Amino acid sequence: MNPQRKMKRLLSRSALLLTAASFLTLPLATSAFAGKEGVFLSDSVYFTLDKVSLSAGADDGSLRFSLGLNNHGNSTVDFNNYGVKVIDSNGITYTARLNEKVVARVKAGETETFKFTSAIPNNLSAADLKVDIFRWNYNSTSDIGALSVESAMTEAGQSLEQQTAINLKEIDTTLADDVLITAKLGRSYKVLKDGVWMVYSDLILENQNSTSVKLPDGLELNFQDSKGLTYGAQFVSSPGALLPEEPVTVTLQSAVSASLDTDHLSLVFSPKGKVKTTVLGTISAAKSFSVSKIGDKSAYPNTEDNAALNGLEISTSWASVNKQSDGLHVQANVTLTNTSEGIVTLPTLSAEIQALRGTVAVTSSDTAVRSAYLSPNESTTFHFQGVMPASLNAEGLQVVVLEKQTVVASTTPPSGASTNALNLPVAVTSLAGAGVAGEATSYAAAQSYKIGDVLKLTSNGNIDSNIEMSLVEFGLSVNSDFGYKTVVGKYKLTNKGTSTLTLPDFQSDLTNVDGYTYAGVRQTNVAKTIAPNTSYVLNYSYMVPDVEKADKLALNLYDTNRLAVGSYKTAVQSVPTTGPISVYPFTINLDDYNLSSTYNRDTSFSYRLRLDLTVERQAQVITDANFSSLLFEIVDSEGRLLTSKSMSFTGQQKIMSGVQFIDFGTVKSEQLNSGASINVYEVVATPNGDAKRLIKTIKP
Incomplete structure (x- = not known):
């Protein structure tokens, strides 16, 4: 036998x-x-x-x-x-x-x-x-x-x-003959914790007797694989006294091999020290391991033991995996929805992004302020992110959602029961198919975009849904004296709501087709709020190498927590040789212009530019003292700067319709050049200095 x-x-x-x-x-x-x-x-x-x-x-x-x-x-x-x-x-x-x-x-x-x-x-x-x-x-x-x-x-x-019945008399002979409990598994998770692979399983115990009973100390639980290798399992929290016919869910934890095959795993009940000789009951654990796909919805686990969570639904509603210069940027949105007719308590969640192979994992928390409760049909979304090694890819990554729980220690000290706050898994989602594979760049994942269209932002709660954003201008200037180029992007933000909103402090960068990323710098001074039914313009500058053609760029947008909200294929706009000058929200038509020079008594010369302008603007777009200015630079036939003059769109000397004169500083007689031309730039003040965007070249 x-x-x-x-x-x-x-x-x-x-x-x-x-x-x-x-x-x-x-x-x-x-x-x-x-x-x-x-x-x-x-x-x-x-x-x-x-x-x-x-x-x-x-x-x-x-x-x-x-x-x-x-x-x-x-x-x-x-x-x-x-x-x-x-x-x-x-x-x-x-x-x-x-x-x-x-x-x-x-x-x-x-x-x-x-x-x-x-x-x-x-x-x-x-x-x-x-x-x-x-x-x-x-x-x-x-x-x-x-x-x-x-x-x-x-x-x-x-x-x-899938459950088993255990006669406790076979563990503790002092018990009556009819002390029977049943055990079945809820959900199980394989999680990397502190560099060690762990299995966490929800075990549902039910006392089939008419009186309360405690599990005897002589009962041992082990996970066993198809090779017969066993891994000791311990209760995270003490089950305590089991009431008659009252199911109780407790969590088991077990340190396991990284290569453990969960498809052939069983939970074995035996007298302590006799797992190889005496088996009291076994449960197949294979089907208890729950790994969801992005978008899958499931009931929040163990709500039977916590009525405050009853009716709660959990889903990893969106995820993105993009390769950048510093590694693989992983982001995931986890949405909780109250599907019940009552109010439910919101659990405290964090996350861990883990690689299935090796011992690589990063933790993430969402610090957003939210209500402690969810009303019927209400949802809330947690945002998690982390940077993984660039050699990984989305197919081998998972996001583990953890709930902060207060548990009673499975071993009780002499002074009485002790409690601990632990982060225990409640969901695991595969990131296969999220964004792009590890070897690709964010340019490959970016969506097509036409300048002027509304940017379709991923809703994550950190940018108000009443804020509509679009990229209205995107230009490149060469700084040959310093060996780099500057890309300037102009964003229009419109308040579509009915109340004043805080202007979002989003982040931005550019990634070229080869995966090189260039950080964006926001203009120095910005308004704090934006009124309803109005628009505000923000400028961001990007310093790029002199060899960058800027014809294939991905414009990446992030919220203040560095969570991606959109990625768009873009290319810089060419500088028009004819037609009006565009400085959104202004359009400037050069009806007539003339550049002349005058002789000064000190043998120097001065340039004067006569402009006949028609200036138009969109009324709902706000401009203030923080708005960009225009810079007129006179250069000789070799492209050398002779003199310059700036003008603004606000104040007494603002650019306006009609005839205006711009007087430049003096130049030496030997600098006079019949081939002189005028470069017109839009200038944005940033923490890194002025950023210029070439918008017109005038050849008198």
Whole structure:
């Protein structure tokens, strides 16, 4: 006999032995009352089947059920006259063991319930099984009738469960014979914690007895793989006293091998130190490991034990994986939705981004301020991010959502119970297909974009949904004296709401097709708020190498927490040779212009530019003292700067429609050049100095 099955065989042979005297019976099974099947002893006395639970462990199964003796007659009925067994479709019988001591004599007008457990093979379905009732005739038996397990389970809406039944008497001989608990697994997670791979499993325990009971210290739990390797499992929190028929969920944790195959993993119950010789029960853990896809929605785990979370739904609603110069930037939005009709408490969540291979993981937290509760149909989104090694790719990454929980230590110190705050997993999502693969660049992932169109931002709660943003101008200037170029992007932000909003402090960078990233710098001074139904213009400058053509760029936008809100394929605008000058929200038409020079008494010369302008603007776009200015530079035929003059769009000397004169500083006589031209720049003040965007070249 297999030593691992010895104790189970002994248990199954402990048949229910009852002495009996016979009386008239009706050997048939028929409808006892509407919707329920019964086996009748007379027209007023019958058996019914209730609370059927069919369990399949890793090695064997069990059938638990309650047999009701309904006595509507005029005299007492003694259950000792009858026996119970389980029969499968092939006629093989299995012993049914009474779970608890009860009064066998059922008085007239009363109903008594008798709870049984039967050890059966784990490959039997409910359709294969019947509960057979027989009458004792001294040393022989005679069948009375059988009740369908499938019918009883269908009526109660029950199904096959992966669970096992443990007789605690086999651990602690001081306990009564009928101390039985059942165990089944909820969700399991494989998580990298402090460089060690851990398995966390939600274990649901139920006391099948009529009195409270504690798990004996001699009970040992281990995870076992297909090779027979075992990994010790401990309770994260003490189960405490198990109340009768009251399911309790506790969390198990176990340090495991990084290469552990969860598809062939079992949870094994055994007496302490005897996992190799005595098995009390096993549960297959393979199907308990839950790894979602992006967008999948599922019920928040363990709400049965925490009514405050009942009705909560969790989903990794969006994720992005982009390769940048400093590594693989991973971002994920985790959305909680209240699908119930009541208010639910919002759990405290954090996240860990882990690589399936190796020991690489980064933690992330969302510091956004949010309500402690969710109303019916309300949702909230947590935003998590991290930077992983650039050699990884999205296919091998997961985001683990962790809940901060207060638990009672599984071992109690002499001074009393101790509590700890732990971050325990509640969801794992594969990032396969998020954004782009690790070897690609953010340019490949960026969406096509036309300058002037509204930027489609990913909603993450940090940028108000009433703020509409668009890129209205995007130009390049060469700074040949310093060996670099400057890209200037102008963004229009419009308040589509009905109240004043805070101007968002978003971040930005550019990535070229080869993966090189250039950080954006925001203009120095910015308004704090934006009124409803108005627009405001913001400028960002990007310093790029002199060799950068800037014809294939990805414009990446982030919120203040560096969470990506959009990525767009862009290219710098060419400088127009004809037509008006555009300095959004202004359009300047050069109706006429003339450049002249005058001789000064000190033998120097001065340039004067006469301009006849038509200046137009969009009324709803606000300009203030923070707005950019225009710089007019006179250069000779070799491109050398001779003199310059700046003008603004606000104040007394602002650029306006009509004839205006611009007087430049003096130049030496030898600098006079008949081939002089005028470069017109838009200038933006930034923390790194002035950024210039060439918008027009005037050749007098």
